[in-house]
Structure formats: structure tokens, C-alpha cells
Amino acid sequence: MRISLFACLAISALAYGIPLQSKNTPVLAAIQPGSYFVEFQGEPARAECDSEHKQFYKEVTAAGINMYTRNTFKRLFNGVAIDLPNTRNLERLEGLPSVKRTWPMQMRSRSTAIPSTNVEPNLIFAHQHTGVDRAQAELGLDGRGIKVGVIDTGVDYMHPELGGCWKTPGCPFQYGSDFVGDGYDSGTTPHPKPDPDPRDTCDGHGTHVTGIIAAQGSKVKGVAPKVTLGAYRIFGCPGNGTGQSADDVILKAMEAAYADGMDVINMSFGGGSGWSEDPLSVAASRLVRKGIVMVASAGNDGSNGLYTSGSPGLGVGVINVASFENWMITSLSIDIVGVNKNTSIVHSPSGNNKYRFMFDTPADVVAPKDGAGTVEGCAPYAEKYTNKILLIKRGNCTFVDKAAYAQAAGAVGVMVYNTEAELMSPTSVSPNVTIPLVVIKAEDGQGILNELQVGAVSLTATNHTMSVSNPAGGQISRFSSWGPDPELHQSPAVGAPGGNIFSTFPLALGGYTSLSGTSMASPYVAGMAALILQARTKKIGVEEVRRLIVESAHPALEANSTAIMSPLRQGSGLANIWDSVNALATIDPSRLSLNYTESDTESSASWGLDGQQHVVGQSTRMLTLFNHSPTNFMTCTMTSLAAMSVSSYMANGSFTAVPRMWPNVNSTEVVATDTQPHAYIESPGLPIRVAPGTSQRVYVRIIAPTGLSTNDKWFYGGYLRFNLLWDDRVGTAQSLHVPYTGFVGDYTKLDVLSAPEGGLPFVSLKGSTDVLEDNAHVIIDSTHKLVVHYRLEHPTRLLKLRLVDDANATQGYLPNGYVEYIGRNYQSARGRYSNSTINGTLYQDTDLTKPFETTPGAYRVRIDALRPLRNPSDPEGYQIWHSPRFIIDSVSLAKNSTAVAQDFEGGEEILGNSEIF
Known part of the structure; x- marks a missing residue:
């Protein structure tokens, strides 16, 4: 149970005392210190749920407990969301016979994705590397007949790339609801009614996500452009109040998507506790069990290291997705005019959608020092720079601060040059900032500085767009979150293009933009799931869809290395839909979590292999190979691929946010074989032949590294590459990958607190x-x-x-x-x-x-x-x-001042920001 530390708004205007279940119950602007989920004893989606809800209210009335009912749930969660004005009543509430347990509710935040910038169909470049182009062109797959739900900020369904319609015959959008309205989070209580439909003209995140799935191809061609769509809006407009959505609102949207019969649901948001026990993860798991393919973003906290994957993506059976960089960056351009050189450069979207970086007539560029003598713009300027564009170095203060100081000096725009090669998102939303701010690449910033040393520099920025090669294309995005979850389950499941993705945006905000984030990778895989369901005419289970996506992925190398990246960063690797839809085999399970080397409860002895006993650092796992060919035998061999080992601790025992890796990519040191894991098929003997339409059990022994110190707390891992060959006329051959991870040492003895x-x-x-x-x-x-x-x-x-x-x-x-x-x-x-x-x-x-x-x-x-x-x-x-x-x-306490909530004095919440990814 995590106590949320987000700011909460008082609801003194509400009438407490009588439990409410009215259809007109207002959506609350924010959760309270006394906001809870109350779960009842019985499972959801049963006829008895109605009587259990009635019984709960009888018990509450009899006990004299004052509370306010925010929402009721019966499909995915059997219980209610409530506000308890007097939290001293919580223990009495938990003691009621109908109550199983309670959880404090949380707020999930909306934030800018991590942008890049605008136009030309750069999804095409991604499609060339993921098999989407071939699946569309050669197999005719487009998602037709498949229903995909997008739970997000809503969508501008009037965008021509998205059909320009709402629930009319032939329109892509046939389902959806608005659970919040534009003014959600505005702090008004009770909250205004949601809008009649989920159109978003003020945020854009959900429109961008939807375009990745289903844009129809003028400038953006989505992965599955003919799917039927459901849009479920859970966030209001940016700049209102907390910019968050309460868990009960999200759960309502999940139930609505289920009731509408969605085949696939995409959730490009997250946060929570980082545990699979989080209520939204549990609800997502239930949707999987009900036959819905659930896809979620892994998170954008990669810079914070291990254990940063968030809920609801950690739900059992949910496909949570890591982000890979696109091979091209497509962007609105800035045209630079200098003394020695004229050039055009790409830039990120503006930090505030209301103020676009547009200058039809030339504007002068300057790079002054601030009042503190730095070029970082983190202090007031001593001089005025009226009608100038300020070039500022990234770092040491927020983008809002940089824009505010520049605006106070008279500037009409800000370009922040990054300290790294890529573009990133410059969130500068503030009621006090009314000038545009964008980020440019480090090399472009240095180029402008070089020109300023010899003379004046000016720029224009119009609707002209350009595409440039991304040197990080095909690599994992730096922001993409790491696994595992705290109980050693692997995360993420798979990766997809998510860095620098050009897609649709609300017409009022320009119509198109490029964004980066696992928010963009998740809908890419949701679109892939729709293509698989279409290819198999929906005669396929949720777990089979998951296996086809995950096992057909291609593991990637660590940047600037010949070593394979850890599964804790990339899952099975970069997804490839061509390989998925053409796969003639699958493997169960699709990934292996080996627990820890000193205690393997699923060792070879557990499987009853003759003469085998548990050996420290060695694990035997049973996998089942399924040959889906109805006519041909399948022959199987296996190759062991070791991946990099990672640790959150340096050799001296100090904690590191950026995981240490072995082998060290920057070292020429010879790598001893005992520092790498390896695996082999233990039974049956090779080669393995599987008859048409049948399955074969295989026992694989995995040996953990013995040359890595247990004091360094290493996670090891690798891939079992199953090489498959069919005896048909053309000799069809395919490879499937099963990732595995484990911990060197005794995981149960790890310290939790810092030393x-x-x-x-x-x-x-x-x-x-x-x-x-x-x-x-x-x-x-x-x-x-x-x-x-x-x-x-x-x-x-x-x-x-x-x-x-x-x-x-x-x-x-x-x-x-x-x-x-x-x-x-x-x-x-x-x-x-x-x-x-x-x-x-x-x-x-x-x-x-x-x-x-x-x-x-x-x-x-x-x-x-x-x-x-x-x-x-x-x-x-x-x-x-x-x-x-x-x-x-x-x-000496003031009368009646007994504290109820934690008083924080300068620290931060235990998890990082919960946000849209």
C-alpha cells in the first residue's frame, strides 16, 4: 500500500453522511487523504455482486460510518471507491463483514511525452524495421474487424487522418466516453460534468497515440489503419490543477472498454507502486483473463535504473513495452542564417502547446550570460533582449525558469541546446510563461554558438519540415524504464519504436508532431496485436498473441558494444510483426524468471529428472514447444545467447542509479567465460523432432555466472534461441527467443535501506x-x-x-x-x-x-x-x-491539531513522477 504524496484538494463543499450511488455522482477533482478503494469478499463479474454492494451499505449505515461514494465497480473489481472524511473510521470500515481489504487511492499524472517535433511520415521508417510494411503490403493486414480501445487524454477524432468523424456509419470511432471533461483537475468541487464525447483539442497525447495505431496514411500511416476505435478520456486539459487522474476514474474507463467489447486496450500511462499488486495492475490482469490483449507503456524512468517499470504494465499477462529509437527524426525546422553558413536544424515541439515556435520574419539570436554569469539562463538577466531569441544551455534549472527569465528580459522565444545528441521534451507549461521554448540538439547549438562568435545570427521558423537520420536509430531509448519488478518477474516484455515518432496531433495544435516515450512504443505493439488477431481471424487466445509478439522479437546489442542488452531493459527485443504473423511455432513459457542462485525452488529435482539434484547457480526449466504446422515435422536445436549482467551497485558497494554492466563496454579487458551465463538442452536428446500439430516438452539447464561476486548484487540474463526447421519443400526456418534473468546470490538477503x-x-x-x-x-x-x-x-x-x-x-x-x-x-x-x-x-x-x-x-x-x-x-x-x-x-501541540498525514520536510515521494509515458 503506497501513500500518495501528490497534492490533494479539499472537498469541504460535499455533503457527507449518506453513502451515495447516484448516477449523477460528480467526478472528484482529486483524491483525498481519506480516498480508498474498498474491495468486497466476492470476486467481480458475478450475479451476487449487486447483493454484496447492498450488504456493504447496510453495514456502513448500521456502523454509523460517514463516507462519500466516488465510484462503484462490479466488472473488474468488486467494490467501491470512497472518500472517508474521518480516517479514524478506516479500522471500523475494514472490520465490516463484507470488506476484504482497502487500498489508499493514487493520482496518475499527465505529462508531456518526451517530444522531438513535426511532419513527413517517419513512421514509415519504423515500419521498415519492424515488418509492418511487409505485413500491410504483402499480407493485406490493416486491423479490419478488430476493436482497439485507447485509454488516454481523449482524441481529436475530427483529424482527417483519423476519419474526421464520431460514431457515424463507417467511422473508425464507434465507442468511447469522456470521464473527466476539459476542466478536470481544475479544483472545482463538485466537478463539472464530463463532455458528451472524448474529443481532445487541448492536450494531444491521446491523439498522437491513436495515430500510431490507426492513422490512415496522408502524412502518417498507423500500424493498423482500419481498426475500429474506442476512445476513453481520463485526463483533462494541461495546466488545470494537478494534471492528474484518479485511479477510480481510470478503473471506470477500463470497465467501459471491457463492456464495449474491445479486443485490444492500450494504456500509455503509468506510475503507481511498481508492484503487480497495485489495483490497476490487478484490474489489467483480470482483463487479460477475460480475453482482452492488454498493452501498456513500461515507463520513462530509465535514467533512474532498475525497478522503474510501473503499473498497470506489471499486471500478469499485460504486454508492457520498452522504447527503441526511430531511425529518422522528422521535425518542423528552424532556418539559421549566419555570417559563414546558413543551415536548417530540427527542434523539439514547444514546451507549451499554446505557444508554438513560429517566426515568419527573421528574428535575431543571442546567447547572453545570465545574472549569475552562466549561459544556462537560471538567473535574471542584467540587460534587456527585446524581440530576441535566446540560445540557452540545458541544465541547473527547469525549462519554466529558463523561459520565465528570458521573457522577463524581453525575449520572444527560447532555444535550449541539449547536453546530449538527441532531442528531448521541454515542458514549460506555466501561466506566467507566454513565449515558446524548444530544445535543439547539442551539435546544432554549438554550431550556432560558433556563428555568433564571428557575427550576427538570425532565424526563421515556419511550417517547413525536414527529416534527418537519427544516429541512435534502433537502439534502446535512454529514457526507457528497467525491470525487474520487486518479485523478480521480468519487465519489460518487448520493445517497439517509441523515440522520435511522428504522428497525429489535435488540429488546434498544429495537426502533427513528433513525440518520444514508451507512450509511443505501447500503441505500436497494440497495433501489432490487432494485425495478429486479424490474421488469425480472432481464433487465437490472448496468451498466444502475447507469445507471437514476444518470442518473434529480435534481441538488440548494447550501444557501442558487441554484447547483447539485458532483458531487463529490452524484454525480448525489438518486435517484428512479419515474423509474428508467419510464426509456425510458439513456446510456453515465453520468458523465464530464475529467482536467485542460492535457492531455486523450480530446480531440476522439482521436475523429477533422474539423478538430478539442485546445484547452486544452476536451474532447469521445462518449456513446451508447439508445432502449429498441420502437415510438416519441426526439427529444433537451441543456441545459448548470454546478455550483459547489470547491477545497481559499484564495486565499492555504493549505489548507482545508472546500472553498472558486465562486460564493461568501455573496457578491453578479456571476459572470462565463467562471468557469462550459458544454457543447454538437458532432455530430450538432440535433434528434437515435433510432429505436425503437436507439442514437445524440453528441459533446459541454465548455469548462472560463477565469476561474478555475490557482493556486487548482479542480475544476469540471456536468451534461449530456438532454431526451428520444417521438412516442407522450401525448408521453412524460423528462430524464436525466450529471455531469462536471475540474480547472483541470495535475493532475500538484500538490504532495502541505504547503508x-x-x-x-x-x-x-x-x-x-x-x-x-x-x-x-x-x-x-x-x-x-x-x-x-x-x-x-x-x-x-x-x-x-x-x-x-x-x-x-x-x-x-x-x-x-x-x-x-x-x-x-x-x-x-x-x-x-x-x-x-x-x-x-x-x-x-x-x-x-x-x-x-x-x-x-x-x-x-x-x-x-x-x-x-x-x-x-x-x-x-x-x-x-x-x-x-x-x-x-x-x-506542546495546539488543540485538535493531531496530524493525520505525513509531514514531509524537503524529501520527495518514494517513487518518481507517475505519468503518461
Whole structure:
């Protein structure tokens, strides 16, 4: 259970007291500290659900519990979403006979995808590398007859590339609903009614995503341009309030897509806890079980390293997708005129869609230093630059700050040159910024600087577009998130083009743009799923669709290396629909998670192989090969492909956000064979022959690296390449890949908290970072408090923060002192660590609903963090930290000021931003 730290809005205007189930129940602008999912005892989608809901309300009324019903659910989740104005009633609510459990709700954020820029059909370049062009041209596949639901920001269905229609005969859009309206997140309470339909003219994310699936080919040709579409809007316009959507709104959209009979659902958003137990992941898993192909973005937190894949993509059976860079960048151009050279360069979309980077007449370019003497534009300028375009270096402050300082100096536009080769998204949305800001490539920025050294530079920027080669084409996108999930399940599942993808955009915002993100990779695979369903006339199960996509993918090499990239970054590799639809075989399972080398519960002994015993570092897995050819025998051999090992720790034991890799791509050191995993078919003997239309079990033994230190906490992995040959006249041959990953050492002994020698955890006085000395005397009142700082280097299923006395007896839980299913702290600019305030209020219960005032006395802070895969009821399963002893001399709280929520003093939320990807 993760406590969301996003800002919540008060709902004092609502009438509490009577549980509501009205059809006119308003959509709330944001979740509250007391917003919960309440799950009932029975499974969803049963006739008994109605009576179970009625029984719950009878029990609530009898117990005198005041609450407000936000939404009710019966199809994917049996329960309700509620606001509980008095959270002290939570324990009573959980004790009702009809209640199974509760979860605090979260907000999922909308954000700019990670853009590049505008026009010409650069999806065509991607299609050439993924087999889409051949599948469309040679097999006539276009998605006809398949229903695809897009849960997103809505769509501008009046775009001519998307049909220019809504629910008319022959129109692609036959399904959909708006659950929020333009003004959602605006802070009004109760919220205005949603619009009649999900048209989006103000954001564009969902329009771009939909174009990747189904654009009809004037400037953009989608993967499956003839699918029938459902658009389900869960985000309002940018710039309103929190820019987020509540979990219950998203769940409503998922239920609506299911009720409309979607065959495929795309979800290009995420966040949550990073656990498969997250409610949206559970709901997505249920949709898979009901026969719907669920596709989701893996996330854009690759710079934060391992365990960054988010929900709902971690649901069982969900295809969560990593991003590969497109081979071309298509963009609106900027025409530069200098003394020595004139050139045209590409740029990102504007950081604010309302203010496009358009200059029909020449504008002068300058690159001044700011008031702090830097070229980064992070301080006010001493001079005025009226009607100038400012060239500013990326770094040290936000794009909003750079644009605001430039605007205050009179500038009419900003170009920020990146510190890396590629383009990226410059979010500059702010009510105080009314000039356009774009990002250009590092080399283009340097070129303009060189021209400025010899004379004046000017630019024009119109609707002229250009395409340039992307030097990173075919490589994994830097932003693409890593797996595994905290329980060692592989993530992502597969990769697809997602970096620099040109697609449709709302007509009011220019009609087209290029964006980057796993948001773009996910709909690419959703379109592929539609083509497979069409090719097999829908006579195929969800798991079979997943296998065809995942197993036919092609593993990629690490950039600037001959080594194969870890499956924890790319899944099975870059998807190829031509290979998928032509596959005559599949393998079950399609990926292998080997747990950890010192305890393999699925070892060879478990399979009953004669004479085989478990050996540390070795695992035997059973796979089933299916020969789908009705007429020809299939012969099989296997090649073992080792991938790079990765770790979140350096050789000196320090944590690193960017994973360390072995073999080191920048080293000429000879790689010993025992530092690489390998595998072989253990049974039956080779070659393996599988009769037409039958299956064959195969036992594969995988040997983990023995030359890598267990102290370095390595994840190893590789691919089992099954080489298949049929005895038909042409000798049909295909290769399928099954990725595997494992952990070197004992995963259950990993520390969750950062090592104390690294400086955390520690306790300090509020407003100070000085470590509190042993036996220090303190007072607690409205201005004097203590803060405990800690960092999670690994996700944990349960975190407890308590005050204990000299006998180590629990005196009470701190605010936010009992949290389940939480992710690790990211080590980027935000989220480096977390805080909890010792403010004089403690809690008797783990639901944190029974507060009481701390009494003077001697205390320590105790943190218990459950180690991976350990049982919460096992006291030996926790990493435990005790602070130095301190003495509270007095506690003085204002009357009725007992805290309910955690008081953060400068730290960040445990996970990074939850967002649209």
C-alpha cells in the first residue's frame, strides 16, 4: 500500500453522511487523504455482486460510518471507491463483514511525452524495421474487424487522418466516453460534468497515440489503419490543477472498454507502486483473463535504473513495452542564417502547446550570460533582449525558469541546446510563461554558438519540415524504464519504436508532431496485436498473441558494444510483426524468471529428472514447444545467447542509479567465460523432432555466472534461441527467443535501506541536516520538530517507522509509518530520499487511524524494511535500523491539531513522477 504524496484538494463543499450511488455522482477533482478503494469478499463479474454492494451499505449505515461514494465497480473489481472524511473510521470500515481489504487511492499524472517535433511520415521508417510494411503490403493486414480501445487524454477524432468523424456509419470511432471533461483537475468541487464525447483539442497525447495505431496514411500511416476505435478520456486539459487522474476514474474507463467489447486496450500511462499488486495492475490482469490483449507503456524512468517499470504494465499477462529509437527524426525546422553558413536544424515541439515556435520574419539570436554569469539562463538577466531569441544551455534549472527569465528580459522565444545528441521534451507549461521554448540538439547549438562568435545570427521558423537520420536509430531509448519488478518477474516484455515518432496531433495544435516515450512504443505493439488477431481471424487466445509478439522479437546489442542488452531493459527485443504473423511455432513459457542462485525452488529435482539434484547457480526449466504446422515435422536445436549482467551497485558497494554492466563496454579487458551465463538442452536428446500439430516438452539447464561476486548484487540474463526447421519443400526456418534473468546470490538477503555509512538514515532537527547527537534533548511544539531521513535502495512490501523506548518496545507509529508495496527512491534530482516528521503525534494502529500525543521521555526511531520475497510475519525477514537515543523533554501541540498525514520536510515521494509515458 503506497501513500500518495501528490497534492490533494479539499472537498469541504460535499455533503457527507449518506453513502451515495447516484448516477449523477460528480467526478472528484482529486483524491483525498481519506480516498480508498474498498474491495468486497466476492470476486467481480458475478450475479451476487449487486447483493454484496447492498450488504456493504447496510453495514456502513448500521456502523454509523460517514463516507462519500466516488465510484462503484462490479466488472473488474468488486467494490467501491470512497472518500472517508474521518480516517479514524478506516479500522471500523475494514472490520465490516463484507470488506476484504482497502487500498489508499493514487493520482496518475499527465505529462508531456518526451517530444522531438513535426511532419513527413517517419513512421514509415519504423515500419521498415519492424515488418509492418511487409505485413500491410504483402499480407493485406490493416486491423479490419478488430476493436482497439485507447485509454488516454481523449482524441481529436475530427483529424482527417483519423476519419474526421464520431460514431457515424463507417467511422473508425464507434465507442468511447469522456470521464473527466476539459476542466478536470481544475479544483472545482463538485466537478463539472464530463463532455458528451472524448474529443481532445487541448492536450494531444491521446491523439498522437491513436495515430500510431490507426492513422490512415496522408502524412502518417498507423500500424493498423482500419481498426475500429474506442476512445476513453481520463485526463483533462494541461495546466488545470494537478494534471492528474484518479485511479477510480481510470478503473471506470477500463470497465467501459471491457463492456464495449474491445479486443485490444492500450494504456500509455503509468506510475503507481511498481508492484503487480497495485489495483490497476490487478484490474489489467483480470482483463487479460477475460480475453482482452492488454498493452501498456513500461515507463520513462530509465535514467533512474532498475525497478522503474510501473503499473498497470506489471499486471500478469499485460504486454508492457520498452522504447527503441526511430531511425529518422522528422521535425518542423528552424532556418539559421549566419555570417559563414546558413543551415536548417530540427527542434523539439514547444514546451507549451499554446505557444508554438513560429517566426515568419527573421528574428535575431543571442546567447547572453545570465545574472549569475552562466549561459544556462537560471538567473535574471542584467540587460534587456527585446524581440530576441535566446540560445540557452540545458541544465541547473527547469525549462519554466529558463523561459520565465528570458521573457522577463524581453525575449520572444527560447532555444535550449541539449547536453546530449538527441532531442528531448521541454515542458514549460506555466501561466506566467507566454513565449515558446524548444530544445535543439547539442551539435546544432554549438554550431550556432560558433556563428555568433564571428557575427550576427538570425532565424526563421515556419511550417517547413525536414527529416534527418537519427544516429541512435534502433537502439534502446535512454529514457526507457528497467525491470525487474520487486518479485523478480521480468519487465519489460518487448520493445517497439517509441523515440522520435511522428504522428497525429489535435488540429488546434498544429495537426502533427513528433513525440518520444514508451507512450509511443505501447500503441505500436497494440497495433501489432490487432494485425495478429486479424490474421488469425480472432481464433487465437490472448496468451498466444502475447507469445507471437514476444518470442518473434529480435534481441538488440548494447550501444557501442558487441554484447547483447539485458532483458531487463529490452524484454525480448525489438518486435517484428512479419515474423509474428508467419510464426509456425510458439513456446510456453515465453520468458523465464530464475529467482536467485542460492535457492531455486523450480530446480531440476522439482521436475523429477533422474539423478538430478539442485546445484547452486544452476536451474532447469521445462518449456513446451508447439508445432502449429498441420502437415510438416519441426526439427529444433537451441543456441545459448548470454546478455550483459547489470547491477545497481559499484564495486565499492555504493549505489548507482545508472546500472553498472558486465562486460564493461568501455573496457578491453578479456571476459572470462565463467562471468557469462550459458544454457543447454538437458532432455530430450538432440535433434528434437515435433510432429505436425503437436507439442514437445524440453528441459533446459541454465548455469548462472560463477565469476561474478555475490557482493556486487548482479542480475544476469540471456536468451534461449530456438532454431526451428520444417521438412516442407522450401525448408521453412524460423528462430524464436525466450529471455531469462536471475540474480547472483541470495535475493532475500538484500538490504532495502541505504547503508548508514552513506549518510542515511539519520534524525535531525527540523530545518537542519545535522545528525542529532546521541542523548540530545529536544522539545516538540508547533515550530520545533524532528525529522527522520531515509532512503530505499530497493522496493519493499512493507515499511514500518516507529518510536521505541530503551527496552525496544513500540511506543507508536510515526505519521506514514506503516506503508505497504512501495518502490525505491530514485536518485535523480527528485526523490533522492524520503522524510517522516516526528511532530508529537503517534498512532496506535497500523492503519494510522488512532492518533495520540507523544509523552516526554527517551526514544529511538526504529525502521523495519521487509527484505525481498520475505514473509511480513517473519521477524527475521526485516532489515532494522535504530537511530541514536534522544530525549523529548516536552510536547506542546495546539488543540485538535493531531496530524493525520505525513509531514514531509524537503524529501520527495518514494517513487518518481507517475505519468503518461
